[in-house]
Amino acid sequence: MATVVSKPPRGMVECPKCPLHGMKTFRAFTAEELAFVSGFKRGELAVEKGATIIMEGHHNAHLYTVLSGWAFRYKLLPDGKRQILNYLMPGDLAGLQGSLLGEMQHSVEALSPMRLCVFERDKLYDLYRNHTGLAFDVTWIAAREEQILDENLLSLGRRSAIERAAYLIAFIGSRARNAGLNGTTAAQIPMTQQLLADTLGLSLVHTNKTIRKLVDRKLIGWREGGCEIKDMKGLLALARWGGIGETPRPFI
Amino acid sequence: MATVVSKPPRGMVECPKCPLHGMKTFRAFTAEELAFVSGFKRGELAVEKGATIIMEGHHNAHLYTVLSGWAFRYKLLPDGKRQILNYLMPGDLAGLQGSLLGEMQHSVEALSPMRLCVFERDKLYDLYRNHTGLAFDVTWIAAREEQILDENLLSLGRRSAIERAAYLIAFIGSRARNAGLNGTTAAQIPMTQQLLADTLGLSLVHTNKTIRKLVDRKLIGWREGGCEIKDMKGLLALARWGGIGETPRPFI
DNA sequence: CGACAAGTTGACGCACGTCAAGGCCGGTGG
DNA sequence: CCACCGGCCTTGACGTGCGTCAACTTGTCG
Structure with a gap:
């Protein structure tokens, strides 16, 4: 799928040391939640600027959280006209539509070098079953995206x-x-x-x-x-x- | 809040007899889910055509599912220009943004006479805790709305x-x-x-x-x-x- | 040196918006 | 019965915001 440059877990960040924790914009995790998310995390993806992270029309087994860098979501018309839908920044979720509805109907491209947290799509259900708070958060994020749109x-x-x-x-x-x-x-x-x-x-x-x-x-x-x-x-x-x-x- | 004509539970439909069940567009409930939703349901709202169901800037303690009729979501600019965001039809959810993010940032108006199922916002968390499948469904609906937008x-x-x-x-x-x-x-x-x-x-x-x-x-x-x-x-x-x-x- | 990506600027045309007037209909009141 | 009104749709004339085409600049990377 395009030019995804994946540097394997060389310096994979442990969740407890995740750079997003402790920022005043983000809410804090409980210890238990942190433990679960650590297990939920499957790996880390590092991409170059310009890399296509998600592609319209494809099925994608993953769900991502942006750790650092910028990206944008967009759709194309057959004649090549492009409409950018929104931008992704640290803490944002990518690939939720695909996880729930099947096929992705938009693409995501990196605007800068990025690091992303990779989650297994199939484990999302576990998250919902075992961690009500986190499930609520996922929905919160989806509702927020709706508001932006x-x-x-x-x-x-x-x-x-x-x-x-x-x-x-x-x-x-x-x-x-x-x-x-x-x-x-x-x-x-x-x-x-x-x-x-x-x-x-x-x-x-x-x-x-x-x-x-x-x-x-x-x-x-x-x-x-x-x-x-x-x-x-x-x-x-x-x-x-x-x-x-x-x-x-x-x-x- | 505007002209909401609420006929109290005169002919309130019991969930098991909900007209939406059995339609081929909608997935079936398990018996257990049905029981829970019955308790989740707090009442029914009937409104006339033209009624404002949700108002931009207000906080709303309720969450609605459309049972019958049409409505639309919209936003206004200060000079009165209106942008319609999407339409609501039977089975659609209204008020989720308000339930999660606090204040509603759009209004909803009925396009025809409507009946809506009313849920207590505070019980949404119970739903997430006790019924993973239904929680998943809520997120599914939010992701679907995102796709439409x-x-x-x-x-x-x-x-x-x-x-x-x-x-x-x-x-x-x-x-x-x-x-x-x-x-x-x-x-x-x-x-x-x-x-x-x-x-x-x-x-x-x-x-x-x-x-x-x-x-x-x-x-x-x-x-x-x-x-x-x-x-x-x-x-x-x-x-x-x-x-x-x-x-x-x-x-x- | 050329090649390319990003920004700038002017000329021109068209897809829209705005203004204005009028037609059709159902409802309401004389 | 007609008179009047307010939604809704229709149509023409005219103006403008934005698109398109085309040329030029600057900086960067080979």
């Missing part, structure tokens, strides 16, 4: 190009900050304008002109392959959006 | 107006047929063009002209407040979409 749909359907762009950048920036992804001060978002365009449902050229307007208005900065938020409040106001909550969230 | 996003972002319309009508028609909603022969979909427009992310006028093209091409028929699919294959081809599966699905 809702907002995205509102954006594509009813916001203008510049509002959409403002929303998207504010959204990704906030999530990245919560996931501890960027430098301490400036929120550097590593992305190309092509990716933005495919997320916003716009053409590349028009996306470029829209980004330029945001730069001119001093809401963001753009430097070669990345964007930096300069005025979050301004972005939120332009997008007419309330921002995301900061309550701690579960992960598996 | 994915396809919708692809539509809004990358399909033209006529393709979007073809996709939407084919999609709703298929789901309605699976849920046993329409007459046996002709799939009459009761909807206004305003609703279609708000789902497609288009203006009312352009939606009208687009529908007209579909009628001219003999793909659908439109008669006052409803649409009828005349050539499903044609719609699917125009939308470049594979259609939905027919595997039996769970419900609660």
Whole structure:
């Protein structure tokens, strides 16, 4: 399945030492849960930037949790048009649809080098049987994803190009900050304008002109392959959006 | 909360006699599950067409399963622009986001007279603890919703107006047929063009002209407040979409 | 040095949105 | 009975937001 570069468990992280623990965005595990998840974990996957982790139309026996790095989910039309659905950051789950419904109906590609936790799909049922709290968490994550997609749909359907762009950048920036992804001060978002365009449902050229307007208005900065938020409040106001909550969230 | 007309348990259906059982689209319950769900059910809600069942920004202590009728989920922008996110039909769950994440971030409105099964939000955890199969089903439903939203996003972002319309009508028609909603022969979909427009992310006028093209091409028929699919294959081809599966699905 | 990926900019056209007017119908009240 | 009204659909004229095409720049990697 494409160019997945899998470095076998060279430096596989033990769950108790998982870098996601102890972050204030994520909820804590009980000792018992931690033990179970350790057994649930089947391995670790390291991929290069650009690697396809999940492919539309395929059946996949695995479920992943992002440990580090970025990725995005997308769908293609037969003529090659691409729509990016959402971004994956540390703590996010990938492959749940496939685990429950059979065939994956979207692909996932790495935006940066990544490390992922690999779970056996068949063991998901054990998790549900033995750890109500964790099962609840999985559903929590699914409901959260639903909420994000809702907002995205509102954006594509009813916001203008510049509002959409403002929303998207504010959204990704906030999530990245919560996931501890960027430098301490400036929120550097590593992305190309092509990716933005495919997320916003716009053409590349028009996306470029829209980004330029945001730069001119001093809401963001753009430097070669990345964007930096300069005025979050301004972005939120332009997008007419309330921002995301900061309550701690579960992960598996 | 708006005009909810609640006829108290006058003719409340006992779960074992639930009209959804025995339909080939839905999976069967075990006797034990049925017993549990009977206890889980807290009452029944009957609403008129046009009633608001769930309201954006509110906290809601309940979780609903649609027993009969149609509804739709939507979000509003401050200026009143509306984006419809998805439609609810018999067997669908409403209010899960609120149950897990706290505040509802979308509203739900009845498209026809409806009956809904009401569950206590707090008992959801009991369900997870005692009935792994049902907990799995809830997650299944959430993942399915996610999949639908994915396809919708692809539509809004990358399909033209006529393709979007073809996709939407084919999609709703298929789901309605699976849920046993329409007459046996002709799939009459009761909807206004305003609703279609708000789902497609288009203006009312352009939606009208687009529908007209579909009628001219003999793909659908439109008669006052409803649409009828005349050539499903044609719609699917125009939308470049594979259609939905027919595997039996769970419900609660 | 060329090749390629990412960004920029201008010219032009079309798929949409907006505005405005009118038709058809059922319901309500005289 | 007609008069009036409010949903819903329809149609034309016109404007604009965004797509498409095409050219150029800059930086990076060989």
